[in-house]
Amino acid sequence: MRTFLLILLFVLIQSPFASGARGSGSIIQVQRKIRMTDADPLPPKEYFIDLGERDGLQAGESLEVYRQIPVINGQSGAPWHVLRVKIGELRVDYVGETSSLAREVDGRDLASLPPLEYQTFMLGDEVFRRTGLQNK
Numbered sequence: 001m002r003t004f005l006l007i008l009l010f011v012l013i014q015s016p017f018a019s020g021a022r023g024s025g026s027i028i029q030v031q032r033k034i035r036m037t038d039a040d041p042l043p044p045k046e047y048f049i050d051l052g053e054r055d056g057l058q059a060g061e062s063l064e065v066y067r068q069i070p071v072i073n074g075q076s077g078a079p080w081h082v083l084r085v086k087i088g089e090l091r092v093d094y095v096g097e098t099s100s101l102a103r104e105v106d107g108r109d110l111a112s113l114p115p116l117e118y119q120t121f122m123l124g125d126e127v128f129r130r131t132g133l134q135n136k
Contacts, residue, residue, distance in 0.1 A: 023129045025051040027121055044103050047090055049127050052098045063090045063127040
């Protein structure tokens, strides 16, 4: 019994819940630098997310971005449904203590997305670390 309690204590100490690590967050700010002339290329957007070192996030990690889309049952007027759609991926470039900076990973197929009012990432979109089972 004592061995069981020691093992249980060790597992709890090593778990992500004990360390405060989170596997999901959201986009909290979007910025883009201003180009000086029309000849300059358009700078990439920078996305700030509310995950950081305290959550175990590291530079170079990939994050999946999802949006919750409300769907109304137009036939019966029943309560709304929520459709969770993967919008794309971000790559973490800089990690601070409580927030991080990420940029879009190239290669999104916009034709594969359902009709959206805004097809790029926006404030409030959910981000999930690619490690773990929370996205499956």
